Amino acid sequence: MGVNINLNNRQPSGGQSLSIVWIIAGVLGIIFGGLLIGALTPTLLPVQGSAESQQVDALFRFMLVIGGAIFLLVIGVLIYAAAAFRAKPGDRADGPPIHGNTTLELVWTIIPAIIVVILTIYSYQVWISIRTIQPLNHDVEVVGQRFAWTFNYDITPETLPAGVSAAQLDETVLATLNSEEGLQFSHPQLHTWVGEQIELKMRTEDVNHAFWIPDMRIKQDLLSGRETSITFTPIRAGIYRIVCAELCGAGHGNMAGTSVLIDGEVDLRGAWLVVHEDEQTYLREFYEPEAQKALFPPEDPVERGRQMLASGAYPCGTCHVLADQNWNGNIGPNLNNIGTRAASRVGGQTAEQYLHNSIRNPGAYLVPGFGNLMTQFNDESGEPNYMPEEDLNAIIAYLLTQTQ
Numbered sequence: 001m002g003v004n005i006n007l008n009n010r011q012p013s014g015g016q017s018l019s020i021v022w023i024i025a026g027v028l029g030i031i032f033g034g035l036l037i038g039a040l041t042p043t044l045l046p047v048q049g050s051a052e053s054q055q056v057d058a059l060f061r062f063m064l065v066i067g068g069a070i071f072l073l074v075i076g077v078l079i080y081a082a083a084a085f086r087a088k089p090g091d092r093a094d095g096p097p098i099h100g101n102t103t104l105e106l107v108w109t110i111i112p113a114i115i116v117v118i119l120t121i122y123s124y125q126v127w128i129s130i131r132t133i134q135p136l137n138h139d140v141e142v143v144g145q146r147f148a149w150t151f152n153y154d155i156t157p158e159t160l161p162a163g164v165s166a167a168q169l170d171e172t173v174l175a176t177l178n179s180e181e182g183l184q185f186s187h188p189q190l191h192t193w194v195g196e197q198i199e200l201k202m203r204t205e206d207v208n209h210a211f212w213i214p215d216m217r218i219k220q221d222l223l224s225g226r227e228t229s230i231t232f233t234p235i236r237a238g239i240y241r242i243v244c245a246e247l248c249g250a251g252h253g254n255m256a257g258t259s260v261l262i263d264g265e266v267d268l269r270g271a272w273l274v275v276h277e278d279e280q281t282y283l284r285e286f287y288e289p290e291a292q293k294a295l296f297p298p299e300d301p302v303e304r305g306r307q308m309l310a311s312g313a314y315p316c317g318t319c320h321v322l323a324d325q326n327w328n329g330n331i332g333p334n335l336n337n338i339g340t341r342a343a344s345r346v347g348g349q350t351a352e353q354y355l356h357n358s359i360r361n362p363g364a365y366l367v368p369g370f371g372n373l374m375t376q377f378n379d380e381s382g383e384p385n386y387m388p389e390e391d392l393n394a395i396i397a398y399l400l401t402q403t404q
């Protein structure tokens with residue numbers, strides 16, 4: 001159709017019009033080329049870790065088939081036109097002014113409009129399907145904070161680990177377990193199991209972040225002052241990287257899972273998704289040991305502080321180095337040996353007072369060479385970055401033992 005435009009004196013330099021055979025060959029080339037591009041896309045994508053990823057990829061592939069075909073058409077016409085309508089030697093005239101081909105304009109308006117309508121309906125269906133929350137799903141609270149993710153798991157009277165009864169619990173633990181807020185434990189990694197739909201309820205303590213697991217094809221913003229959520233159903237066991245996809249400050253790059261080899265063993269750092277084979281494995285290998293720690297907290301404040309920091313309940317590790325916790329953050333000072341130097345940092349402050357102030361009011365005294373970048377941990381529930389006084393005291397007791 002396009003070749004029927006009246007080009008006056010600009011005939012294809014071959015002189016003859018484009019034969020029907022070439023047009024058919026071109027159309028077939030475009031169709032098969034588009035399909036080939038679609039067929040090759042899975043080689044570029046990460047593994048399909050969730051049921052949703054299959055639907056998302058099918059939609060993506062459909063768009064690439066159409067987009068690939070249009071790409072080949074445009075490039076094909078461009079190359080054809082550059083060759084066929086090239087200027088004859090000595091011809092310095094401008095090309096003929098062409099406008100007003102109604103058929104052509106209708107065709108290039110209607111075809112894209114149809115494609116857009118089809119894509120809208122198809123993507124809307126995929127969206128509805130992947131956002132539908134089934135009853136009785138497994139939910140986990142996700143907290144984004146500069147510069148770490150924390151996952152909070154609920155323990156309820158019905159989900160006590162095997163062999164633990166309410167009678168064995170300490171009074172305060174029991175009261176929290178039965179209270180409206182309930183008892184939770186924190187962990188730096190997200191654990192679930194194959195075939196279970198999981199719902200993530202997300203909030204941020206500070207700026208906006210975006211929670212992204214490429215292998216599950218899920219990505220959701222965390223917005224200040226609002227709770228957002230996302231669901232997915234993993235279909236294969238494994239360990240998958242979690243990433244922050246919203247530039248949130250100096251340590252943004254640390255809000256992603258990394259791993260290091262320690263004595264030949266892979267040690268996961270930061271945020272990862274761990275998908276267990278089944279519910280039994282999840283309970284045995286993850287939930288029950290972690291729930292035990294929360295139900296029977298150590299009496300010794302030093303041990304409590306150590307455990308609290310290891311649980312990822314507070315995001316210190318992405319900013320600080322501390323050998324005892326395997327932290328390797330690079331935003332703040334190295335905390336090795338902090339127990340020795342805390343007493344001599346600020347004249348007139350004991351080591352305890354100094355540590356207390358550096359966490360409750362980090363801007364008041366800046367360690368030489370560092371900016372005012374530390375998160376302020378506040379003592380009132382409801383304030384951002386809430387840290388109860390008991391937690392702070394346990395953390396201080398623990399930091400004071402770090403003397404090398």
Ligand code: HEC
Nearest residue numbers: 314315316319331332333358362365366367370373374375
């Ligand atoms: C966003 C990054 C960040 C986070 C999160 C963070 N810190 Fe810091 N921290 C810093 C920076 C930067 C400094 C140096 C500036 C200052 O003194 O405030 C610092 C200083 C300190 C100091 C004083 C160190 C010294 O050598 O005197 C202590 C103690 C400390 N942080 C403990 C913690 C603890 C405990 C946590 C977790 C509860 C934590 N920080 C979380 C960035 C961070």
Ligand SMILES: [Cu+2]
Nearest residue numbers: 209244248255
């Ligand atoms: Cu972030």
